[in-house]
Amino acid sequence: MNVLAPARPDLRFTSEVERETAPLYDKVKKVIPEVEWPVFAPLIARINALKKQKNAVILGHNYMTPEIFHCVADMTGDSLALARMATKTDADIIVMAGVHFMAETAKLLNPSKTVLIPDTGAGCTLAESVTAADVRALKAQYPGVPVVTYVNTSAEVKAESDICCTSGNAVEIVNGLGVDRVIMLPDEYLALNTAKLVKPEVITWKGRCVVHEQFTAADIRNLRAANPGVVVLAHPECAPDVIAVSDYAGSTAGMIDYVAKHRPAKVVLVTECSMSDNVAADFPELDFVKPCNLCPFMKKIELSNILTALETGQTEVHIHPAVAARARVAVERMLTGWKPGA
Ligand code: 13P
Ligand code: SF4
Numbered sequence: 001m002n003v004l005a006p007a008r009p010d011l012r013f014t015s016e017v018e019r020e021t022a023p024l025y026d027k028v029k030k031v032i033p034e035v036e037w038p039v040f041a042p043l044i045a046r047i048n049a050l051k052k053q054k055n056a057v058i059l060g061h062n063y064m065t066p067e068i069f070h071c072v073a074d075m076t077g078d079s080l081a082l083a084r085m086a087t088k089t090d091a092d093i094i095v096m097a098g099v100h101f102m103a104e105t106a107k108l109l110n111p112s113k114t115v116l117i118p119d120t121g122a123g124c125t126l127a128e129s130v131t132a133a134d135v136r137a138l139k140a141q142y143p144g145v146p147v148v149t150y151v152n153t154s155a156e157v158k159a160e161s162d163i164c165c166t167s168g169n170a171v172e173i174v175n176g177l178g179v180d181r182v183i184m185l186p187d188e189y190l191a192l193n194t195a196k197l198v199k200p201e202v203i204t205w206k207g208r209c210v211v212h213e214q215f216t217a218a219d220i221r222n223l224r225a226a227n228p229g230v231v232v233l234a235h236p237e238c239a240p241d242v243i244a245v246s247d248y249a250g251s252t253a254g255m256i257d258y259v260a261k262h263r264p265a266k267v268v269l270v271t272e273c274s275m276s277d278n279v280a281a282d283f284p285e286l287d288f289v290k291p292c293n294l295c296p297f298m299k300k301i302e303l304s305n306i307l308t309a310l311e312t313g314q315t316e317v318h319i320h321p322a323v324a325a326r327a328r329v330a331v332e333r334m335l336t337g338w339k340p341g342a
Helices: 015-028 034-054 079-086 100-109 132-141 155-159 170-176 188-195 217-226 240-244 252-262 273-282 303-312 321-336
Strands: 056-061 075-077 093-097 114-116 147-150 163-165 181-185 201-204 231-234 266-270 287-289
Touching: 015 034, 034 056, 034 303, 056 079, 056 100, 075 079, 079 100, 079 321, 093 100, 093 303, 100 114, 100 155, 100 321, 132 147, 132 155, 132 181, 147 170, 155 321, 163 170, 163 321, 170 181, 170 188, 181 188, 188 201, 188 240, 217 231, 217 240, 231 252, 252 273, 266 273, 273 287
Parallel strands: 056 075, 056 093, 093 114, 147 163, 147 181, 181 201, 231 266, 266 287
Antiparallel strands: none
């Protein structure tokens, strides 16, 4: 009963594939209609078999669609968790089901492993918003002021930075430096939201996330009016006035932890769409209100190009060794702790 038969005969929804993938469908049935499963299941079965054959692991960001997040990713999490996981795997191949900067971070931490990104167009507006030359100019303008760089940047930008941070550890990293002033780039909103919670003065850059900059404080007020009692969790890449009218601000993993701990009956995750589906699959008893903003870059990653990556080894992430050596220092300082002058 293959309604939408794929071109490849080895990707048919046979009764064997149906049986093998039934436990996975059980996990996602709340968020994936039954009619779509015959298309996903053969790809999932093939990807999971190839991972074993090739000793490969798939790291999946929280914004992946549920058939990736719940059915083929071996490890899932926010940017910080994915960076930490990348240091722990014994696999020979890492496939990043996420965007390019995440694949680069995994490569920085695993120079001898093969790191694959299924679509090289999976970029990020924040990573695009700043260049290595911009960072050098800022350092010349503010001599001696440490540069704290969000992981949503290229390896070249990280190489010019003192230490990296994610939305999950920005406050801790900035306070931990023990200085009076920091440069925080590229996300202006993350920097402004962090500035409210830290001791040092924060010098900002003008980068924006195309997904989070769209949410407004009026949207949140309207959501509350339409959904009395709703708990609002927002990502710190949203504007400060959005954070001000939310109940909690935190990284994607922080939001998931909040839901797991507090189990709000009705909740809205002010972030990328797929996150709500992934969390709703794990907490079917909760009501998720879904204001939908998709990240066009995250959505470039699909089961079909994950399969192609595993089959062909395309596209491998390479970083110039001289750039990688310096960028790795900034990422490792984030993971192990660092103070200027130490
Ligand atoms: P997290 O580190 O919170 O997962 O965020 C990554 C990201 O790209 C948010 O837009
Ligand atoms: Fe970049 Fe925003 Fe997409 Fe995250 S959601 S990858 S910050 S564009």
